[in-house]
Amino acid sequence: MSRTAPLAVPDSAPGSAPRAESLVLPAPAKLNRLLHITGRRPDGYHELQTLFQFLDVGDTLTLRPRADGELRLTPRLDGVAEADNLILRAARLLQAESGRRLGADIHLDKRLPMGGGLGGGSSDAATALLGLDALWGLGMPLAELARLGLRLGADVPVFVHGHAAWAEGIGERLTPVTLDTPWFLIIHPGVAVSTPAVFGAPELTRHTPPITMARALQGGAASWRNDCQETVRRHYPEVARALDWLAQRAPTMLTGTGACLFxxxxxxxxxxxxxxxxxxxxxxxxxxxxxxxxxxxxxxx
Structure with missing residues (x-):
C-alpha cells in the first residue's frame, strides 16, 4: 500500500524557453469514469463512449537535449522492446514530422503499473511529444501533436489536449468536460489483464445503445458503469475479489480493461x-x- 506522491508542477513554465537545459515533466494517470462499448467496426476496433479524467499521480519524464540527434531512454522497461516503447516512438515520430535533428536523453521514473488501465504508456508518449516540442523549440499546435499521438494509440490524444473529456469513436473524438474532482482509492490486484483478450471475448457487451454526452453528465457518477467489467471479473478471479472487497465499502468501478479498479x-x-x-x-x-x-x-x- 502507498500514498503515491502528487505530481509536482514547477512554479515557472519550463516549456516557455525553447532548448532549455532540461525539463522535468509529469505524465499523469487517467481513469475511465464511464466506459460503454457501442459497436464493433469491420477492422476489429470497437466504438466507445467514455469519460476520461486525470489524476494527480503518475510517471515523471526528465528530458535533456542532445545536439547529435540521438534519442536515448533510461531505464529499459522489462518486457518492452525498444521498437515498441511509446516514448521512443513518440520522439522519433516528432523528429520525422518536424524535420529537426535534435535529440534527447530521456529518463523515465515509472510509478504507474504497466497494463493497469491507468493510461501510463499513452501518458508517457504524450509527455514526450509535448516536452520535446518545448525542448526543441518547435511550437507545434496541440491539434497537430494530438494527430501524431493518435498514430501511437487511441488514448494518447486526450493526454495531449490535457483536459477531462467525453470521448467517442475509438476514444479519439474528444469534447472537453468539467467533472467532479473527488478523491479516489485505486487498487491494482497484482495480475496482468490482456486488453486484446477482453475485447475479443465473445461474451463482451458490444451493443450498448449510444447516449449523448449531456445525458451521461446529467445522470452523474451513480449511473456510470464500465462494459468491460463483467468480462474481466469472469476471467480474472483476483480482480473479481478486489472488486467485491472494495464495492462493500464505496462505489467501485474498473478503469479501462483493468486490472486497476477505483x-x-x-x-x-x-x-x-x-x-x-x-x-x-x-x-x-x-x-x-x-x-x-x-x-x-x-x-x-
Missing amino acids: ARLETESQAERLLAEVPESWHAFTARGLNRSPLHAALGR
Whole structure:
C-alpha cells in the first residue's frame, strides 16, 4: 500500500524557453469514469463512449537535449522492446514530422503499473511529444501533436489536449468536460489483464445503445458503469475479489480493461482511511481527480 506522491508542477513554465537545459515533466494517470462499448467496426476496433479524467499521480519524464540527434531512454522497461516503447516512438515520430535533428536523453521514473488501465504508456508518449516540442523549440499546435499521438494509440490524444473529456469513436473524438474532482482509492490486484483478450471475448457487451454526452453528465457518477467489467471479473478471479472487497465499502468501478479498479470518496481523509484497510497482497494508493492535466500546468499551455 502507498500514498503515491502528487505530481509536482514547477512554479515557472519550463516549456516557455525553447532548448532549455532540461525539463522535468509529469505524465499523469487517467481513469475511465464511464466506459460503454457501442459497436464493433469491420477492422476489429470497437466504438466507445467514455469519460476520461486525470489524476494527480503518475510517471515523471526528465528530458535533456542532445545536439547529435540521438534519442536515448533510461531505464529499459522489462518486457518492452525498444521498437515498441511509446516514448521512443513518440520522439522519433516528432523528429520525422518536424524535420529537426535534435535529440534527447530521456529518463523515465515509472510509478504507474504497466497494463493497469491507468493510461501510463499513452501518458508517457504524450509527455514526450509535448516536452520535446518545448525542448526543441518547435511550437507545434496541440491539434497537430494530438494527430501524431493518435498514430501511437487511441488514448494518447486526450493526454495531449490535457483536459477531462467525453470521448467517442475509438476514444479519439474528444469534447472537453468539467467533472467532479473527488478523491479516489485505486487498487491494482497484482495480475496482468490482456486488453486484446477482453475485447475479443465473445461474451463482451458490444451493443450498448449510444447516449449523448449531456445525458451521461446529467445522470452523474451513480449511473456510470464500465462494459468491460463483467468480462474481466469472469476471467480474472483476483480482480473479481478486489472488486467485491472494495464495492462493500464505496462505489467501485474498473478503469479501462483493468486490472486497476477505483472507488470514489468525498474527502482525502476518507480515502486514506480506506487505504489503511486494503489487504497487503494488493498495491493501492490514493489520488485526486483533476480536470486539467498537470502536464499542461507545468508547460503553461
